[in-house]
Amino acid sequence: ISLSEHRLLEESIVRQFIRRPDGKLLRLNVKPGFFVSGSKPLENLSTPTSTVSPIPDVSPLDPVTGLFQENIYDLVNHHPIKSINNSHPYIHTVVRLNKDHINPKFIEDKEKARSLMYGFAVALGQARLLYGSNVSGDLKQPVTVNSIATDGRRYVLSSFQLNSMDLSSTKPNLFSCHQQPLDLFEFCGYKDSRVSLEGFNLDTFRWLEAVMV
Numbered sequence: 001i002s003l004s005e006h007r008l009l010e011e012s013i014v015r016q017f018i019r020r021p022d023g024k025l026l027r028l029n030v031k032p033g034f035f036v037s038g039s040k041p042l043e044n045l046s047t048p049t050s051t052v053s054p055i056p057d058v059s060p061l062d063p064v065t066g067l068f069q070e071n072i073y074d075l076v077n078h079h080p081i082k083s084i085n086n087s088h089p090y091i092h093t094v095v096r097l098n099k100d101h102i103n104p105k106f107i108e109d110k111e112k113a114r115s116l117m118y119g120f121a122v123a124l125g126q127a128r129l130l131y132g133s134n135v136s137g138d139l140k141q142p143v144t145v146n147s148i149a150t151d152g153r154r155y156v157l158s159s160f161q162l163n164s165m166d167l168s169s170t171k172p173n174l175f176s177c178h179q180q181p182l183d184l185f186e187f188c189g190y191k192d193s194r195v196s197l198e199g200f201n202l203d204t205f206r207w208l209e210a211v212m213v
Contacts, residue, residue: 006213007088009035012080014094016124021168027073028121033097035080036212037088042144045161045174046128077133079125080167089129093146093212106151108181112158115147116175119160123173127162138164138171146211153188154181155204157211182207 015029081089096118098106123143127135130143142163149156158177163169186199 002140005038005088006092007037009037009080009091013078014080014118014121014125015076015078016128017075017077018122018124018165018167019172025073025075028124030096030115030121030168032094032118034095035091036093036095036153037081037086038090039088041090041141042092042146044142044144045159046174077125079122079129080179081125081129084106084129090146091122091126093148094118095148095150095212098149098151100151106154108156111149111156111175111181115149115156115158116160119145119147119158119175120162120173123160123162124165138166138169146205148208148211153184155184155208156181157207178207184208 010033011031012035013029013031013167015027016028018028020026081091083089085184096114098111122145126143126145127139130141131139139162142161144159144161147158149158156177158175161174164172182204183199183201184204185197185201188197190196
């Protein structure tokens with residue numbers, strides 16, 4: 001990563017609030033491994049309308065059913081970059097590392113879902129940084145954020161584009177992801193008392209380089 005064009009941000013929390021069309025408040029609270037930020041925003045997704053699929057209706061399930069109806073929530077948004085005057089104010093990529101090696105839980109569908117939430121949270125914070133904390137409705141210019149989820153060997157790549165702060169807008173937000181996880185290598189460990197790396201996939205490395213820089 002070019003230090004002149006990008007910066008790494010580690011151990012930062014992203015916390016964003018947004019209201020659903022039914023008035024219920026949603027809180028997105030994520031802690032990625034690190035972010036990659038740049039001096040210029042990412043280009044927006046060029047997704048043909050014909051390929052856009054609506055979010056399925058899972059009623060009567062409700063994603064906020066586990067939250068208390070009455071509780072003390074600190075309604076304060078938190079974004080790792082505090083000022084648009086920062087030399088690299090645009091978050092390009094959010095990276096989440098699954099470190100659980102005792103009981104690996106790197107499941108493709110779940111990683112895609114988490115990537116959507118991570119990208120959504122960061123894009124909300126980025127929009128409020130650019131347009132003000134009270135920004136609402138459709139954005140003047142969409143905000144695009146890349147996301148990488150990995151357990152070190154497998155990588156799920158995706159992008160989230162925030163078009164509107166209004167979840168009922170006719171201008172839907174977009175989420176796209178690589179169809180299958182990408183393997184960076186087949187084996188990395190010890191064999192015959194020596195460190196061994198087998199099946200290194202240069203194409204995956206190039207994908208990661210493209211997403212991160």
